[in-house]
Amino acid sequence: MDDIDRSLLSLLEEDCTTPLHELAVMLGCDDEEVAKRKKQLEEEGIIRRYSAVINWEQVDKGAVYAIIELKVSPERDHGYDRIAERISRFANVRSLRLRTGTHDLQLLVSGKSMQEIARFVSEHVAPMERIRETATHIIMKTYKENGVLYVEREDGQRLPFSF
Amino acid sequence: MLSVKTDNGCHSRSDQKKRDFVSERAKIIPPSGIRRFFDLAGQMENVISLGVGEPDYSTPWHICDAAITSIEQGHTAYTSNTGMESLRNELHRFLQEYYQLDYNPSNEMIITTGVSEGLDIVIRAVVNPGDEVLVVDPSYVSYSPCVTMAGGIPVPVPCTEKDRFRLTPDVLMEHITPQSKVLVLNFPNNPTGGVMRREDLEAVADIAIDHDLLILSDEVYAELTYEGHHIATASIDGLWERTITLSGFSKAFAMTGWRLGYVCAPPELTAAVLKIHQYVMLSAPTMSQYAALEALKHGEDAMRDMVREYHLRRNLFVDGLNRIGLTCHTPEGAFYAFPSVKGTGLTDYEFAERLITEAGVAVVPGSVFGSGGIGHIRCSYAVSRQELSEAIRRMDDFIRSLP
Numbered sequence: 001m002d003d004i005d006r007s008l009l010s011l012l013e014e015d016c017t018t019p020l021h022e023l024a025v026m027l028g029c030d031d032e033e034v035a036k037r038k039k040q041l042e043e044e045g046i047i048r049r050y051s052a053v054i055n056w057e058q059v060d061k062g063a064v065y066a067i068i069e070l071k072v073s074p075e076r077d078h079g080y081d082r083i084a085e086r087i088s089r090f091a092n093v094r095s096l097r098l099r100t101g102t103h104d105l106q107l108l109v110s111g112k113s114m115q116e117i118a119r120f121v122s123e124h125v126a127p128m129e130r131i132r133e134t135a136t137h138i139i140m141k142t143y144k145e146n147g148v149l150y151v152e153r154e155d156g157q158r159l160p161f162s163f
Numbered sequence: 164m165l166s167v168k169t170d171n172g173c174h175s176r177s178d179q180k181k182r183d184f185v186s187e188r189a190k191i192i193p194p195s196g197i198r199r200f201f202d203l204a205g206q207m208e209n210v211i212s213l214g215v216g217e218p219d220y221s222t223p224w225h226i227c228d229a230a231i232t233s234i235e236q237g238h239t240a241y242t243s244n245t246g247m248e249s250l251r252n253e254l255h256r257f258l259q260e261y262y263q264l265d266y267n268p269s270n271e272m273i274i275t276t277g278v279s280e281g282l283d284i285v286i287r288a289v290v291n292p293g294d295e296v297l298v299v300d301p302s303y304v305s306y307s308p309c310v311t312m313a314g315g316i317p318v319p320v321p322c323t324e325k326d327r328f329r330l331t332p333d334v335l336m337e338h339i340t341p342q343s344k345v346l347v348l349n350f351p352n353n354p355t356g357g358v359m360r361r362e363d364l365e366a367v368a369d370i371a372i373d374h375d376l377l378i379l380s381d382e383v384y385a386e387l388t389y390e391g392h393h394i395a396t397a398s399i400d401g402l403w404e405r406t407i408t409l410s411g412f413s414k415a416f417a418m419t420g421w422r423l424g425y426v427c428a429p430p431e432l433t434a435a436v437l438k439i440h441q442y443v444m445l446s447a448p449t450m451s452q453y454a455a456l457e458a459l460k461h462g463e464d465a466m467r468d469m470v471r472e473y474h475l476r477r478n479l480f481v482d483g484l485n486r487i488g489l490t491c492h493t494p495e496g497a498f499y500a501f502p503s504v505k506g507t508g509l510t511d512y513e514f515a516e517r518l519i520t521e522a523g524v525a526v527v528p529g530s531v532f533g534s535g536g537i538g539h540i541r542c543s544y545a546v547s548r549q550e551l552s553e554a555i556r557r558m559d560d561f562i563r564s565l566p
Contacts, residue, residue, distance in 0.1 A: 007471060025482045026475040026548075156221050160204035160525050161197055161214035162419075163304045163353070 004029065008037055009046070016050040053148045056110075057141070064111045064138060065094075068121060069103035071133040080104060083130055092120060103135065114138070192308045196531040200515065204525050211554045213542040214525040216353065218498070220417040222454070223465040229457030230421075230450045238449055244441045246274025246425070247452050253459040254425060262385065262395035264408065266427040273433060273440055274447045274455075278383050278411040278424035283309050284439040285407050285426055286345075289377055290315035295342040299330050301501075301532035301539075302349045303381065310347075318343070321535045324503065327492055328357025332366040339370070345377045348396055351384035354532045354541035355501040356477075356494020358388060364399045371405060378406045383424070384497040386415035386466060389474045393496070397427075407432060414497075415466050416458040421451040473498050473544065476551055480544045483555035487562055498545040501529065505538045507565055515540055522561040524554050 004027050011023055024034045041047045056063055074080050080098050084105060088096050095108040107125075111117040117136065126134050142150050169175045197214075204210050221227075245251065251268035258264040266272050275281035282305060290296060292314035298306045300319035307317035320338045322328045330348065346367075350359045359367075371378055380396035397406040411424025424447075426436055458466075477494065484491040484502045491502035504514040511528035518540075519525050529536030544551055 007475065010471075011475070022479065026478045028478050158212075158215050158217060158219070159201075160210065160212040161201055161527060162216040163527075163531075 005037060005041065008034065009041065012038075012047065012050075053146050055142070055145075055150050057150075060112075062113060064114055064117050065142075066109050066111070066117050066139060067137045068107045068109055068125065069135040069137070070105040070107070070125065070131055071102075072104045073130045073132055074104075075130065083128070086128070087125065090120070090124065092116075103133075188312055192311060195304075197527060200519065200525065200527070203516070203519050207519065207523060210519065210523045210525050211546070211550050211557070212525040213544070213546060213554055214527050215543045215545060217419040217545065218414060218417040218469065219545050219547065220469055222417050222421070223458075223462060225465075226416065226418070226454045226457045226462055230454040233450050233453035238453060240449065242274075242446045242449050242452060244437060244446055245272060246447055247449075247456065250274060250452050250456045250459070253456055257459050258395075258427070262393065263398045264395050264403075264427070266408075267430070270430045271427055271433050273426045273437055274452060275411075275424045275426055275440065276444050276447045277413065277422040278381060278409050279305060279422075280440075280444055280447075281409045281411070281424045281426040282306070282379075282381065283312075284436050284443065285379055285409065285428075286310055286315070287313045287439055288432070288435040289345060289379075289407075291344075293342065294344040295340060296345040296347060297335070297338055297343055297376075298347045298533075299349055299352070300534060301328075301352075301354055301529060301536035302347070303353045304532060306347050306349070306381075307533075315345075316342070319533050319535065320346075322352070322355070322357060323535065324492055324539075327495075328352055328355035328501070329359055329363050330367060331363075332370055335367060335370055339374055339376075343374060343376060345379060346371060347379045347381070349381045351382075351388055351393070351494075351496020353384065353497055354499050354527070354529065354536060354539075355492075356497045356499050357492075358390075358496040359394065359396075360391075361394045361399070364394060364396060364402070368399045368402050372401050376405065378402065379409060380406055381409045383410050384414050385410060387470055387473060387498060388496045389470075389477060390495045404429060407436075412455050412458055415470075416455075416462050417469060418451075418454065418458065421448070421454055423447055423451040423455050476544045476546075476548055479548060480542070480551045480555070483551070484542075484558075487555060487559040489558070489562070498543055500542045500544060501536075501539050502542065503539050507562060509565070511536070511538055511540055518558065518561055521564070522557040524557050524561075 007027055011018060020031055020034055024031045072080055072083055075082060084096060087093060092109050092111060093107050094110055097106045098104060099106050109120060121134055121136055125131060144150060251272050255266060255268045258266060286309045290310060290313040294315045295318050296310045296315045297318050297320050300321050310317040318338055320335055322330050378396055382395060385393040397403045397408050407428040409426055413419040481491050481493055481500050484500060489502035489504060491500050494500055504511055507514060511530055515526050515528040527541040529539030529541055
């Protein structure tokens with residue numbers, strides 16, 4: 001992992017549709033080398049996937065997102081890993097983290113309606129063994145996601161010429 | 164005496180006889196060479212401006228926040244003439260860590276209202292009428308007028324493309340006379356992006372010492388150095404004693420509008436500069452000083468991210484220029500490309516004027532920066548990559564349309 005790899009990762013994270021040649025020019029190396037580095041980063045699992053950042057709130061007016069916090073009793077030898085792995089299998093779990101603070105696991109889940117979120121919590125998560133407590137927070141509006149602003153903001157103006 | 168008021172309540176303007184009040188000094192300073200380009204850009208829509216001399220980034224928010232907090236806390240009074248002690252102390256650490264420069268915060272540093280003010284007061288502090296001031300050419304537009312206003316004589320010293328826009332000892336020697344007193348360096352250079360390596364500066368050092376010259380080194384683009392690390396003029400053996408270092412926060416931290424810079428020099432020179440500073444400026448803007456303190460303390464990551472991005476854009480843009488036939492040396496610093504337009508058969512002014520009107524791309528004719536810039540255009544790549552690619556496409560179409 002050198003500076004070129006890091007720059008390549010930043011460029012791909014920003015726009016993974018950037019043509020290979022353009023990446024090569026910016027990074028100051030040839031096309032083959034960029035392709036090789038990219039492949040290596042994919043194989044190492046550093047690049048997990050190429051995807052788009054989509055503001056679903058704008059597309060799907062009824063969609064509901066919620067943050068669910070869980071207090072979990074960890075298992076001997078496995079800690080939180082096994083239960084986290086089990087929860088992560090649900091397709092509607094968009095992200096899952098172990099964190100410090102009042103709760104242990106934090107999930108971001110999506111659903112078509114409030115009812116769907118409620119059913120997921122009450123029927124799937126809460127009854128799970130070792131889950132001691134749940135707290136569900138409905139998301140009202142997203143302002144920024146993955147470093148991308150969702151709200152329109154006017155940039156400062158510059159003079160067309162300055163020295 | 165009759166006092167006539169017009170409809171809007173203001174005094175009317177009468178044709179009374181009066182002499183010409185404008186000073187000879189003000190008259191001999193040339194007007195800005197690109198006034199009409201401003202007008203052209205203002206008339207057109209959808210212009211991509213590569214004419215800008217400032218970052219396209221807004222100041223990182225944590226820096227703005229520090230300034231806002233300082234206002235909320237009521238820190239709105241003057242600071243010490245030299246600037247806040249905490250800022251000078253932090254600047255001392257920064258200069259030492261980045262450039263191996265050791266300036267005493269208490270008597271070898273002044274925080275100024277931009278490098279612009281620093282430049283003016285430094286030149287006034289060291290130039291006597293008739294002194295010759297050697298100025299690298301091409302370079303930033305303010306040096307020569309400031310020298311002229313101080314009664315000095317600017318002497319351009321060309322830095323050419325074949326030398327990668329560096330100052331060479333031979334060319335410098337050709338321009339030295341018994342009246343030479345000061346040498347103005349500006350590396351990384353605006354408009355060429357040229358940088359001086361250690362060995363280049365060492366060669367200049369020998370001459371400066373032999374001829375007892377003072378060096379004014381404007382290093383405002385120091386942090387924007389892409390190949391290797393910036394070498395500060397004053398860090399060269401034998402030069403600290405005869406160098407005044409000028410720099411600021413505008414470019415590295417995207418803080419042009421805050422107007423904040425600094426002057427660092429040996430104590431006797433600092434004292435002379437400070438006398439002028441305290442009369443003409445008193446102190447630099449206080450809220451800007453709080454912003455700069457935050458920038459130095461916690462802004463280095465954001466700065467590095469911006470520099471990395473400029474580096475990528477430079478590669479993209481310079482490759483594009485060379486591809487469409489505008490030969491361009493690789494600028495190793497600042498955020499300007501300085502391609503030659505001689506191959507098109509147009510002068511730099513003609514090229515720039517037609518490029519904006521026919522292709523909607525604004526650039527600055529190189530001769531604005533001195534005769535060394537004739538036949539070149541300055542293109543800033545402190546614009547988004549999308550705009551750079553689009554600008555290259557438009558310039559390509561424009562060049563193809565030429566006979």
